[in-house]
Amino acid sequence: MEKRWKKTVSMRAVLIFMLFVIGFLPMAVQGRILLTSLRQGQISARTLEIQNQALILSNRLTQAGYLGGEVTDTILDSQMDVLADVLNGRIVIVDETYRIIRDTFNLAEGKYHVSEEVIRCFRGETSSKYNSDRHYLIETFPIYGAGSTGEIDGVMVVTASTEAILNLTDMVGEKVTMYEVMALIVIVVAVLLFSGLYLKPVFRFREGLKKIASGDAEEIHVDDYRETKEMSSAVSQAFTKLREVDNSRQEFVSNVSHELKTPITSIRVLADSLMSMEDAPVELYREFMNDISDEIDRESKIIDDLLTLVKMDKSVNHVMNISQVNIGSLLELILKRMRPIAKKRNVELTLETIREVTAEVDEVKLSQAMNNLVENAVKYNREDGWVRVTLDADHKFFTIRVADSGIGIPEEFQTRIFERFYRVDKARSRETGGTGLGLAITKNVIQMHHGTIQVQSAEGEGTVFTVQIPLTYIS
Structure with a gap:
């Protein structure tokens, strides 16, 4: 499969993919990182704002003895309602029996609120939790009893929505996506133009090879880049060498034909001469036969040498x-x-x-x-x-x-x-x-x-x- 993929993929596709990866992916990843950082920064700022305002309210409740009073303090209740509206959330006051004595939503008063955060707060541990699925913050603050005993008589549970932060980051994300799409279009156009210009010498080199293969050219000259210049020189040298080998082969075939034919021609001439003589002396016959024997030996030596060379060249x-x-x-x-x-x-x-x-x-x-x-x-x-x-x-x-x-x-x-x-x-x-x-x-x-x-x-x-x-x- 890998070999088949290597055979079918084009250089242009690889170049476009590489430029896309180098040009667009880092920008897209950076955009996602910036959005995540923005959301986390906004949530951290929102948490700090809630803690500051809720801590002030918690101190006021402690100073006013809110949990020990038999009469509801309307001013503090109003402050809780205002803060809940500002935070786009809810404030719940829980006494030491885990009973809800104040709810800005007026839905759970008289009910009991037992949770991990409330229990930990009664132990003196404040907690801060963010629910990323439902997009809200939960903060707990202790309310101390009157006097200097330092005992915790109640807990203020503040729940604040982060929908505004989510909407802000979504809006920023849409703009970032729009800019990324615009940048992607620019990158695609630039990559197509650049790849065409960059690979143009390669295409010319390919066409030059086709011309050489078809016999329409003998050399390639693509000097746009150092690599294509070196490749052109190497191909031209290889073609020159092949041409020399081909010429040598043709010359070799011609020489073989000539060298093998020459002794045979001499033998034929000598034999025809003998055949044409009716009363040739024995000495002449011997001379001609010696010449024929020499030509046969020469032919045999040529064939032996040729066979030796063929054996050496065969492998x-x-x-x-x-x-x-x-x-x-x-x-x-x-x-x-x-x-x-x-x-x-x-x-x-x-x-x-x-x-x-x-x-x-x-x-x-x-x-x-x-x-x-x-x-x-x-x-x-x-x-x-x-x-x-x-x-x-x-x-x-x-x-x-x-x-x-x-x-x-x-x-x-x-x-x-x-x-x-x-x-x-x-x-x-x-x-x-x-x-x-x-x-x-x-x-x-x-x-x-x-x-x-x-x-x-x-x-x-x-x-x-x-x-x-x-x-x-x-x-």
Whole structure:
């Protein structure tokens, strides 16, 4: 459900919601808090007012001996009636037997009033209670007897309505709500305008991606914000890389077709030539058959190299048969295999081991990669030239350096020599039997070992390949 929601929600909706939460909710919450504070403040002020006026009346009743008199004091009764009207409430006088002797409503005189508040007041504890459901205050005040004994002879119970406070806060609440609605309308309009302006570069970026996908554009330029500028640059770079990969793929397919077709064409020409000769000498037949055999070998080598590359490219997690290998012994074996070829070209082949190295590698793959480097150094060398292979190591990596005195590689071609089928001198490559895949295979093998390969060369001054691979294989 969460994934589905993430897929369907829009950035604009999220932005509008966030701005609404940030802009309106704090204002609405603050309005409710202010209304609550206003109501509580008004009730506190009302309570203080009641206490002051009722306390004055209670003292007068005590001084006049109201509870001990046999005759009703009309002046005090009038004062109670006036205070009850002012408070919009009711005043009840209870004697020590809990009998009501005075009620400003004239409804309960002679009856008994026994409540928690009255009992506590007879014990000397004044009480103040607010009934939030019925919106009234209840206050109790002691009435002392005549003399200096300090005994409580009665209790004055004052009940006052808070309807006026409720009406006031309701009126203020209505105005606050009206202002909130107005503010909400302003916020909604502002949010819609702002979100449209804010997301406009994003929409342009989306349209740019659609154009790239449909092939109508090759780059995106949305520089309104730093983020969109960086995204545009990243997409443009990715598209450029994809275009280069696509061009490389097309070139690769073209090269594969050409390279596979060339030996077949040569074989066909040789075969047709033989077929057209009625009395060709045996020596010519042998020569042509040797040429056909060479072309078949060349075709086979191209196919083998292609299969090797395909296996390496098929999966990132290509199977590596890692084991502890003596790198010096591996290089000695490679040079031993290459010495007959070097001898034919009068090329001196030497190995210098600065430090003995044992490392975790795939022996077969690394041997193939190093064999390609040494073979190229021999084949593209000068007559009476030299090839020096050097092995060294530190605490983390071992380094193999293959240097030769050959024809060298022009600087402008050095960045492309690891591309498949790329050859600097195609004529010489054909003479030496090269397929143009050896260095591509070598680089793949070294990268599979998490290593690096670098080339230093100058035309006519030889070439140096430097390979660096971790001593411990990182899976």
